[in-house]
Amino acid sequence: MGYGNYSHAAHAAIVADRAAKPGSEVFKQTATHMLMNPQGLKVRESRDNADHPNSLGIVFALDVTGSMGNIPQTLARRELPTFMKLLTDCGVADPQLLFMAIGDATSDQAPLQVGQFESTANLMDQWLTWSYLEGGGGGSGEESYELAFYVMAQHTDMDCWVKRKKRGYLFVTGDELPYPAVSRHQVEGLIGEKLDEDIPIEEVIAAAAETTHLFFLIPDAQRRRRCEPRWRELLGDHVICMDSPDDACAVAAGIVALTEKAVPNLDALAGVMGGTGMAKERVRGVLHALDGYAALLDPTAPRRATPVAGNGARSSWWKRLFG
Amino acid sequence: MTSTRYVSLLGLGFGDCGKGRFTDFLCDAWGAHTVVRFNGGAQAGHNVVLADGRHHTFSQFGAGSFHAGVATVLASPVVVHPTALRVEAEVLQRAGVPDAFARLFIDARCRVTTPFHQAAGRLREWSRGAAAHGSCGVGVGETVRQALAVPETTLHYGDLVHATRTLDKLEAVRVALHREFANAAASSADAAQELAALADASLAQRWLDAVQPCLRQSPPASADAIGERLALPGTVLFEGAQGVLLDEWRGFHPHTTWSTVSAAAVEAVLRDAGIAAPVQHLGVLRSHLTRHGAGPLPTHDHRLDARLAEPHNADEGWQGAFRRGHPDAVLLRYALAAAGPLDGLLASHLDAVAHADLRWCAGYRGADGRTLSSLPLSDAPDLDHQHALTRLLEGAQPLYEPNPVASAADWVRRAEALSGLPVRFGAFGPVREAVRARDLLC
Numbered sequence: 209m210g211y212g213n214y215s216h217a218a219h220a221a222i223v224a225d226r227a228a229k230p231g232s233e234v235f236k237q238t239a240t241h242m243l244m245n246p247q248g249l250k251v252r253e254s255r256d257n258a259d260h261p262n263s264l265g266i267v268f269a270l271d272v273t274g275s276m277g278n279i280p281q282t283l284a285r286r287e288l289p290t291f292m293k294l295l296t297d298c299g300v301a302d303p304q305l306l307f308m309a310i311g312d313a314t315s316d317q318a319p320l321q322v323g324q325f326e327s328t329a330n331l332m333d334q335w336l337t338w339s340y341l342e343g344g345g346g347g348s349g350e351e352s353y354e355l356a357f358y359v360m361a362q363h364t365d366m367d368c369w370v371k372r373k374k375r376g377y378l379f380v381t382g383d384e385l386p387y388p389a390v391s392r393h394q395v396e397g398l399i400g401e402k403l404d405e406d407i408p409i410e411e412v413i414a415a416a417a418e419t420t421h422l423f424f425l426i427p428d429a430q431r432r433r434r435c436e437p438r439w440r441e442l443l444g445d446h447v448i449c450m451d452s453p454d455d456a457c458a459v460a461a462g463i464v465a466l467t468e469k470a471v472p473n474l475d476a477l478a479g480v481m482g483g484t485g486m487a488k489e490r491v492r493g494v495l496h497a498l499d500g501y502a503a504l505l506d507p508t509a510p511r512r513a514t515p516v517a518g519n520g521a522r523s524s525w526w527k528r529l530f531g
Numbered sequence: 532m533t534s535t536r537y538v539s540l541l542g543l544g545f546g547d548c549g550k551g552r553f554t555d556f557l558c559d560a561w562g563a564h565t566v567v568r569f570n571g572g573a574q575a576g577h578n579v580v581l582a583d584g585r586h587h588t589f590s591q592f593g594a595g596s597f598h599a600g601v602a603t604v605l606a607s608p609v610v611v612h613p614t615a616l617r618v619e620a621e622v623l624q625r626a627g628v629p630d631a632f633a634r635l636f637i638d639a640r641c642r643v644t645t646p647f648h649q650a651a652g653r654l655r656e657w658s659r660g661a662a663a664h665g666s667c668g669v670g671v672g673e674t675v676r677q678a679l680a681v682p683e684t685t686l687h688y689g690d691l692v693h694a695t696r697t698l699d700k701l702e703a704v705r706v707a708l709h710r711e712f713a714n715a716a717a718s719s720a721d722a723a724q725e726l727a728a729l730a731d732a733s734l735a736q737r738w739l740d741a742v743q744p745c746l747r748q749s750p751p752a753s754a755d756a757i758g759e760r761l762a763l764p765g766t767v768l769f770e771g772a773q774g775v776l777l778d779e780w781r782g783f784h785p786h787t788t789w790s791t792v793s794a795a796a797v798e799a800v801l802r803d804a805g806i807a808a809p810v811q812h813l814g815v816l817r818s819h820l821t822r823h824g825a826g827p828l829p830t831h832d833h834r835l836d837a838r839l840a841e842p843h844n845a846d847e848g849w850q851g852a853f854r855r856g857h858p859d860a861v862l863l864r865y866a867l868a869a870a871g872p873l874d875g876l877l878a879s880h881l882d883a884v885a886h887a888d889l890r891w892c893a894g895y896r897g898a899d900g901r902t903l904s905s906l907p908l909s910d911a912p913d914l915d916h917q918h919a920l921t922r923l924l925e926g927a928q929p930l931y932e933p934n935p936v937a938s939a940a941d942w943v944r945r946a947e948a949l950s951g952l953p954v955r956f957g958a959f960g961p962v963r964e965a966v967r968a969r970d971l972l973c
Contacts (some may be wrong), residue, residue, distance in 0.1 A: 215573045404775070
């Protein structure tokens with residue numbers, strides 16, 4: 209006796225105005241969804257519960273600038289289950305996923321959108337597809353990635369950290385530079401809280417890193433050269449260059465599985481990925497992206513030396529996210 | 532003359548005694564066509580595990596739902612949580628039950644719980660601080676409380692098809708609760724969120740929108756329709772929620788739930804459906820006692836907490852810590868008296884006997900030094916009497932029998948001697964295949 213999971217989920221959903229929407233409404237937002245608007249943002253919580261006793265908070269901050277158009281629902285729905293299935297198959301218990309959308313606070317209408325931590329693919333998908341894909345971007349070569357670190361540091365509360373001193377994960381995807389500092393004016397305008405001064409990007413990264421493993425995923429090989437050095441300065445080996453934006457979910461799942469030691473090494477990860485029916489080509493691409501990071505975790509492991517060229521033919525919503 | 536067999540499963544502990552698995556088992560063994568929920572609400576958590584590894588914690592759908600064609604009836608005293616039904620149906624779908632709603636009948640007279648009830652229930656429980664009663668935080672108690680206090684605003688499942696009427700009632704409930712908690716300080720971010728729900732005039736419409744799919748798939752059923760279902764030839768199981776030691780009138784006040792657990796409650800539902808057939812009542816108990824959350828558990832033993840695994844009951848969340856105690860003859864006698872006349876017992880967790888070193892508690896030594904072996908049952912509902920029992924139990928020292936329970940057979944013989952009832956079936960594991968009939972128990 210003593211249960212209420214379904215009820216909690218149901219009421220929480222309605223209180224937060226997340227009544228199920230028809231599936232056809234994928235990326236139909238024409239402005240920041242009211243529930244993803246960070247104005248007045250308090251804390252996004254990743255909590256343990258009876259179904260998910262070992263919650264692990266994982267945040268995706270997606271760069272949504274660029275020309276987007278309407279993203280077919282099927283594409284959006286394909287990658288998320290992949291991510292969850294990979295984590296599950298690797299033995300990572302109880303991931304809870306939050307989406308943020310990052311734009312450009314100097315020129316976009318919707319520079320920052322923040323969802324909620326969810327533990328089922330359906331609910332995650334809801335937040336993802338509520339993201340407003342404005343398609344703007346400032347053209348200055350920068351996007352407001354620093355806001356993602358700020359939200360992570362200031363506005364998340366994760367049981368994995370609070371209860372178990374186990375860090376959560378933040379994956380920022382993008383192909384541009386961050387602004388040098390979190391602007392107090394932007395924070396006041398977007399979130400409505402006053403800062404005494406701007407916070408240098410290094411400081412906000414250090415603050416976020418206290419509770420969270422931080423990664424920057426570069427999906428676009430062409431623009432990698434321009435942004436990679438700066439991100440290396442900021443995040444070192446936690447900058448991951450992918451062969452294909454298609455791989456973002458699998459790469460992120462691989463990073464979590466390796467870091468959590470749910471799989472011992474890349475070979476084991478390859479086995480799990482193969483077991484899900486993922487094409488060999490794609491498995492190789494993921495391993496290639498993870499090679500450096502895996503070596504960092506286990507310096508004694510043999511390096512893999514077969515770089516795979518990105519497969520341009522594979523279209524994906526991730527790619528389209530980055531325009 | 533009817534060819535329908537009516538069987539009830541009544542918990543004789545504080546819950547978690549295995550009603551879910553026995554409902555699943557009996558649906559199979561006796562070919563039941565309908566499972567009736569006759570008490571409680573969405574705070575039930577009945578676990579069913581299948582041999583292929585699938586598992587579901589049944590909250591509002593009947594624990595027979597894994598069997599194709601078995602219907603669930605939510606009968607009138609049940610407090611319905613429509614949106615939680617949607618969430619549960621989705622979870623069931625993932626477990627391989629795609630048509631749960633199509634097999635669900637909800638009596639139009641069932642009371643309905645809303646986000647406002649949940650918010651108020653939680654705020655009330657928080658305001659009790661260390662004197663918390665124990666709650667699942669679902670709003671069932673608050674829904675019943677309000678239905679008693681302000682009956683005209685009670686929302687029934689049948690009301691939901693009338694949007695205006697529903698919104699009027701919801702607004703009345705919200706405004707009243709908002710006023711009541713207007714001066715409450717938000718003690719935490721969670722409390723602030725609940726207060727915000729009470730302040731949110733647009734929430735009622737959003738909630739009603741979210742309820743629509745539930746209404747479409749399980750429209751309110753008339754008493755006649757429920758009666759017809761229950762009169763179908765075959766077997767009907769009444770799946771009790773909670774346990775009689777948590778009963779609103781017989782449990783240890785205030786650590787009880789707003790739910791009546793008794794043979795009489797089952798019969799009232801059947802009579803209400805126009806059926807005067809006899810019911811075979813079965814009491815369900817574990818080899819040991821457990822309790823989730825606040826309230827007395829005299830035989831609680833930390834060593835048992837460590838020894839006995841509990842995969843489906845976490846310590847986290849609203850309900851609080853999960854405690855385990857030795858089998859208690861005093862509480863068993865009391866439960867049997869409170870539940871009403873029974874025809875047999877179903878015993879779960881008999882596999883735990885072998886390694887848990889369980890001892891029967893034969894009696895208590897009270898705070899005044901006297902010993903007792905039974906608790907008095909009041910003649911009429913009397914919460915003062917129940918509160919006195921609570922205090923007595925809190926000060927009671929269990930007096931254990933010298934030898935541990937040697938085997939499952941030993942436990943069964945003792946339970947039968949104490950109750951004067953046969954143990955009809957015993958479970959040696961979570962799946963229905965681990966249930967054994969009487970002649971294989973001893």
